[in-house]
Amino acid sequence: MSGKEQQGSGNIQVVCRVRPFNKSELEMGSVPCVEFLDQQTIRVKLTNTDGKEKADNKQLFNFDRVFNMETTQEQIYEVAAKPVVQSVLEGFNGTVFAYGQTSSGKTFTMQGASIDDEKLKGVIPRMVKTVFQHISDAPDHIEFRIKISIVEIYMEKIRDLLDNTKQNLVVREDKQRGIYIQDVTEQYVSNEQDVFDLLRIGNQNRAVTATNMNEGSSRSHMLFMMSVSQNNLNDLSAKTGKLILVDLAGSEKVAKTGAEGRVLDEAKTINQSLSSLGNVINALTDGKSSHIPYRNSKLTRVLQESIGGNSKTTLIVTCSPSPFNDLETLSTLRFGIRAKAIKNKAKVNREVTVAELQVLLAKIEKQLEEKTRRVAQLEDYIQQLGSQLPSETNLNQQEDQTQIIDSQEEIPQNPAQISNIEEIVRSKLSDEDLKMQHNLQEQITQLQEVLEIEKNNVTVQTEKLSILRKEFTKITAKCMTLEKENENLVQRLANLNLQVSEEKLVNENKDKEIDQIHEENLKQREEMAKEIESLKQIKDNLLLKLEEQMEQLEEYEKKDSQKKAQFFLEEQKEAETYIIELKNENKLLRENQKKKDEFIQQLMSMESLSSDVKQFINTFNQSQVEVNEPEGEIFQDLKKKISFLETQLLGEKRYGHDLQKQIRSFRKEKENMMQEFKQELEKEQIKQQKKVEEVKLEYEKKIIKLTEDLQNRVDKVVELEIKLDESREREAKLQDFITSDEKTRMKKITTLENNMQDLTKMYYEQQSQSQNWKVDSQVTDNKIQRKNERIIELENELSKTKDELIQTKAKLESLKKSFSSSIGIERLKNLGTPMNQQARSPISSSNNFSQKLQAEEQEGNNQSGKDNFTQNLMQIQELNFSNNLLSANKVVKPLRGGNQKTSQTSSFQLEELKFN
Ligand SMILES: Nc1ncnc2c1ncn2[C@@H]1O[C@H](COP(=O)(O)OP(=O)(O)OP(=O)(O)O)[C@@H](O)[C@H]1O
DSSP: OOHHHHEEEEEOEEEEEEOOOOHHHHHTTOOOSEEEOSSSEEEEOOBOTTSOBOSSOOEEEEOSEEEOTTOOHHHHIIIIIHHHHHHHHTTOOEEEEEEEBTTSSHHHHHTBSOTTOTTTBOHHHHHHHHHHHHHHHSOTTEEEEEEEEEEEEETTEEEETTOTTOOSBEEEEETTTEEEEETOOOEEEOSHHHHHHHHHHHHHHSOEEOOSSOTTEEOSEEEEEEEEEEEETTTOOEEEEEEEEEEOOOBOOHHHHTOOTHHHHHHHHHHHHHHHHHHHHHHHHSSOOSOOOGGGSHHHHHTTTTTTSSSEEEEEEEEOOOGGGHHHHHHHHHHHHHHHTOEEEEEOOEEOOHHHHHHHHHHHHHHHHHHHHHHHHHHHHHHHTTOOOOOHHHHHHHHHTTSOOOOOOOOSOOHHHHHHHHHHHHHHSOHHHHHHHHHHHHHHHHHHHHHHHHHHHHHHHHHHHHHHHHHHHHHHHHHHHHHHHHHHHHHHHHHHHHHHHHHHHHHHHHHHHHHHHHHHHHHHHHHHHHHHHHHHHHHHHHHHHHHHHHHHHHHHHHHHHHHHHHHHHHHHHHHHHHHHHHHHHHHHHHHHHHHHHHHHHHHHHHHHHHHHHHHHHHHHHHHHHHSOTTHHHHHHHHHHHHHHHHHHHHHHHHHHHHHHHHHHHHHHHHHHHHHHHHHHHHHHHHHHHHHHHHHHHHHHHHHHHHHHHHHHHHHHHHHHHHHHHHHHHHHHHHHHIIIIIHHHHHHHHHHHHHHHHHHHHHHHHHHHHHHHHHHHHHHHHHHHHHHHHHHHHHHHHHHHHHHHHHHHHHHHHHHHHHHHHHHHHHHHHOSSSOHHHHOSOHHHHHHHHHHHHHHHHHTTOOOHHHHHHHHHHHHHHHHHHHHHHHHHHHHHSOOTTOHHHHHHHHHHHHHHHHHO
8 A cells, every 4th residue: 555545644524414393393384494405505594483584694605515405425434434444454443423403313324223224324334334334355365353332421420331330431542543532332233134133232322312402312422442453364464443432412402402411411411521522622623722632521522533533523413493493504504614624634443463564574585595595606707707796895996985085296305315315425525515515404404394394285285275175165154054044043033033023913912812711701700690680689589579569460360259258158048048038938938837727626626526516506406396496596607607617718728728829839949049059050050160270270381381481580590601611711811821831822922023123133143243253264274275376385495495406406416527537637626725724614615615616717717627616616605605595585484474473373274174
């Protein structure tokens, strides 16, 4: 695999999916709050409360891909997840995670409605197929090992969904393994079914609750992790790709989901960890943060490699199309846009095994062997061709000879030769001659010394020259680099100035921002405190009101019952009076009955009396017939009385009948009245009951409304409290940030300012130095030029001297010859001349000698030997003079600054250079 293939740096892929309307949304006749402009662009249409679209509503979002409501599970998988899975099979780390509001379709996307349904199964079951398909298509020498782990992050605890006993796992970091969950269950799998079984177990153990928004709302973030290790049995290489598929818990508004109690706590934790995820994304993308707060939540810690690390990552943002959720959809899309800017650096996780290295070593050894064999073959071939193979040392020498050493011009002067000549001359010359010769020798030595000095000077000068040349080139180079450095420094200085001013500006802005945020926070806090206070007041008022209303209700109920009781009492009273009346009437009736009975008895007694009377009358009548007439009158009276009594009886009977009738009608009336009363009473009772129930219902409704209101307010209070906590946290962080970051920034600024001052100083120093250097270089240039001139002069003089020396030598040679020949003649002539007369200074003695010669000349001893001698003497004088002149010239005439001094300086300089 090439290096390019092994590296994969790029942004996180972000795709957006909008789910279809659910049943209740369809029933409401909702119109989508999103519009799909093309395959990459989506627009959110925000509406006012009247349902009309808001003015200036251009909420456009661009993603790597936008999936509309009709998108199938397969389409999502092919575009969003399959490339990541394929990267994992190549040895990369890969992550696919779904983010969105509760009930927006995260679980549907990641797992699907059913893992067994071909159409509805989600990313996880589909991925399994791709992996096992790849394994079955892979060549035989590739060995695969697949491990599965499933965990959930619930209430900031990592729970192992494959082992219920592991309830609080720990995240660790390792150089080799990267970020990993310690002790998590890693189950080896060998086929698709194994994975599905584990998935089922994991789903069974996952925390799910029904909320107002979702029947099966995930209360945790679920992470499905798969590691795919591959061993190549041929080259023994190994690589491991890790895949993480994340079904996040949904962000939710507690007011909408109706969360309370435990569910509310869950919602708080979910929202908190999602906001930590948002913070990490912000820190990664704002381009300013040096610290990424991965450790603020378990979720971000586990996903550290996936967000901004070694992973190929796809984020699926899921949205609801309902206008009811438009603001949540908007914030989800904004989250996706921020995440899109994250850059990851994925690389193949290759493991270099010992076995692999051994194979590599064996390969290299084999190559080496082949190369050695080839060399031997080539050597044979060369020898066969008759060529000599260079030995190793020759080869080394050849290599060493690459350095060219400058050879110095040899001066034609040989001290050995001179010493030879000296000896010959010494053996042949007399003392005076020897003296002369000695003088000459001295002169020659002087000349040689001068020559030597000059030679040394020249060497020194040449060396100096080369050193100076080198120095000059160095200085020039240095000057150039300094100039460059200077330019860079100026540039840097300008940049630093810019940076500092920018930093200052940024700082000022930040300060302003911080102040603003601080102020805003304070305001918000005040507002929130006020709001909370007012809400508390409202809550208290509501509670008071509720209590009052409850009291009123109780009072009302009391009053109602009192009223009812009174009403019943009155009714009872009425009924009682009525009953009393009826009783009275009954009494009357009974009295009448009594009377009637009495009367009937009377009547009966009267009837018996009348029958007695009748009997008596009959007996009387019978007896009347027998007795007399006057008794007939009594009878008549009795008859009248009887008839009167009979009419009275009849009247009484009628009266009795009437009374009975009356009693019957009274009874009927009473019964009817009782019936009516009962009916009315029942009706009234039902009415009252209905009324009571209505009132009760009304109150219950009111209570429910008030409780709902109260709950909403409590929710609001909770939300506000969460917000307050968050803003407090934010403020605390800001404070930290302000204190720590600001301090470091201030430090940075001061160090930058110091640096700037130093740099400015340095810049000026450098400038003055470079100026000095320029002057120095000019001076050195001039010096070099002068020295060059002087060297040329010296060289000329040297060559002159050399010529002269050669001439002198030649003359000396010829002189020696003629001297030796003439000395013989002279000796013969001046045998009586004392030796001490000749022992004077060379010049004076030679002058005397010349005077003598001149005298002899004048004397006319004109022999050829004598002429020669004179000529030679003249020549010697000339030579002496020129030599003196030359030596005077050479020794006295100083080089610039004095010859000795220069030679001293140069030797000093040389010492210095040697030392350097
Ligand atoms: N693309 C879709 N097609 C058909 N039905 C869908 C789609 N997306 C989601 N649903 C349905 O919507 C409901 C909610 O979906 P899901 O449970 O996946 O939401 P979620 O985002 O996971 O919610 P939570 O965060 O509360 O767990 C489910 O009944 C699901 O079947």
